[in-house]
Amino acid sequence: MYYISMVLMSTKIDLILKKYKPGRREDLIPMLQEIQDDSGYLSEEAIIRAGSFVGLSTTKIYGLATFYDQFRFLPAGKVQIKICNGTSCFLNGSQYVINKIMEETGLDPGQTGRDGIFSYEIETCMGGCNHGPVISVNGEYHTHIKADQLPELIKKLRYIIENE
Ligand code: FES
Numbered sequence: 783m784y785y786i787s788m789v790l791m792s793t794k795i796d797l798i799l800k801k802y803k804p805g806r807r808e809d810l811i812p813m814l815q816e817i818q819d820d821s822g823y824l825s826e827e828a829i830i831r832a833g834s835f836v837g838l839s840t841t842k843i844y845g846l847a848t849f850y851d852q853f854r855f856l857p858a859g860k861v862q863i864k865i866c867n868g869t870s871c872f873l874n875g876s877q878y879v880i881n882k883i884m885e886e887t888g889l890d891p892g893q894t895g896r897d898g899i900f901s902y903e904i905e906t907c908m909g910g911c912n913h914g915p916v917i918s919v920n921g922e923y924h925t926h927i928k929a930d931q932l933p934e935l936i937k938k939l940r941y942i943i944e945n946e
Contacts, residue, residue: 794820795828799835807836814847823854851904859894859901861939864918868907871914878929879915880904886936899943900936 798816802809810832817828824847833843847853865883867876884890887900894901910916913925919939 792827795831799831802835804835805837807838810836810838810843810846811850814843814853818853823857829855851906854892854901854903856892856894856901857898859899860943861900862920863900863902864905864908865902866906866908866910866914866916867904868911868914870907870911871916874914874926875929876915879917879927879932882929882932883936886932899940 795817798813798820801816802813813832813836814824814828817832818824821828829843829847830840833840838846847855863883865876865880867880880891883902887895887902889895889900889902891902891904908916908918908923910923910925915925915927917924917927919935924935
């Protein structure tokens with residue numbers, strides 16, 4: 783099963799690379815974005831393949847990709863949380879929400895738990911500045927979030943996933 787999914791992922795990377803011309807470094811970021819949109823994250827194989835396609839070392843690709851905070855290097859959790867820490871949300875207390883999520887999940891931003899349930903990322907603006915702090919849970923937006931709502935929300939989400 784694992785082997786089949788690795789072959790499928792490899793084939794998908796091939797299909798994406800075919801859309802670009804080899805050696806064009808300016809295509810790197812859109813190419814990585816497309817790979818991530820397709821598979822949810824940038825695997826080590828994707829980094830190596832994209833690097834050799836545009837003629838950059840793996841170290842350089844990691845360096846560039848980590849500069850852009852939209853890239854993930856691990857598969858996301860079943861529950862993917864995004865938290866806005868843009869100016870408006872920050873002024874409304876997003877840091878308390880972030881601290882509480884870290885406390886409740888035991889994860890840093892960009893990490894996925896060993897049980898594969900939670901992952902979360904910090905965003906710079908999620909388009910709801912007048913309603914912050916804003917979070918999204920698997921694409922569903924929650925506004926005016928308070929840190930003390932998090933333990934119950936996390937508990938509920940964990941229960942749903944564990945009983946699927
Ligand atoms: S700053 Fe948080 S939604 Fe814009």
